[in-house]
Amino acid sequence: MAEDRSVAAPGSRREGRERMLGLLYEAETKGLDLPEIIDDLPMPLTGYAAQIAEALSAGMADLDELIEKASHHWSVPRMPAVDRALLRMATFELDQRGDIPAGAVISEAVDLASEYSTDSSSRFVNGVLARLAGELRPDEPSVAD
Numbered sequence: 820m821a822e823d824r825s826v827a828a829p830g831s832r833r834e835g836r837e838r839m840l841g842l843l844y845e846a847e848t849k850g851l852d853l854p855e856i857i858d859d860l861p862m863p864l865t866g867y868a869a870q871i872a873e874a875l876s877a878g879m880a881d882l883d884e885l886i887e888k889a890s891h892h893w894s895v896p897r898m899p900a901v902d903r904a905l906l907r908m909a910t911f912e913l914d915q916r917g918d919i920p921a922g923a924v925i926s927e928a929v930d931l932a933s934e935y936s937t938d939s940s941s942r943f944v945n946g947v948l949a950r951l952a953g954e955l956r957p958d959e960p961s962v963a964d
Contacts, residue, residue: 832919835867836908836927840935842872843904853879874911882910889950893943901936902944909948913955921952921959 846856854876883895886906909928912919925948932940
């Protein structure tokens with residue numbers, strides 16, 4: 820029986836990624852930094868979303884630099900907001916979460932791009948992340964192999 824991906828288990832990585840995608844998008848549309856959005860939440864951020872938020876708040880510029888090197892002629896500010904958010908989260912995971920297989924990171928980001936972004940976003944996100952996985956995890960097979 821096929822898994823229903825539309826409903827994430829509470830506390831799952833998928834749920835954390837979706838929560839952070841919304842918060843990153845909100846921060847961008849309001850012109851605020853991610854910590855400002857998080858500080859205004861009625862309840863503290865928990866679980867995997869909190870881990871992602873901490874990493875992004877501390878190292879967004881470093882992640883953007885990695886993304887830009889792998890994106891071939893696309894500056895990070897020029898990317899659609901949802902793609903940018905997904906690439907930042909997945910780059911954090913590829914760079915700092917070796918316990919999550921590269922193929923799983925890429926697959927999840929591509930799925931979220933297909934669901935929440937433009938028609939061509941899933942291909943773009945896949946290409947950038949495949950290049951990043953090759954650089955950051957050269958000994959690990961990814962979905963591009």
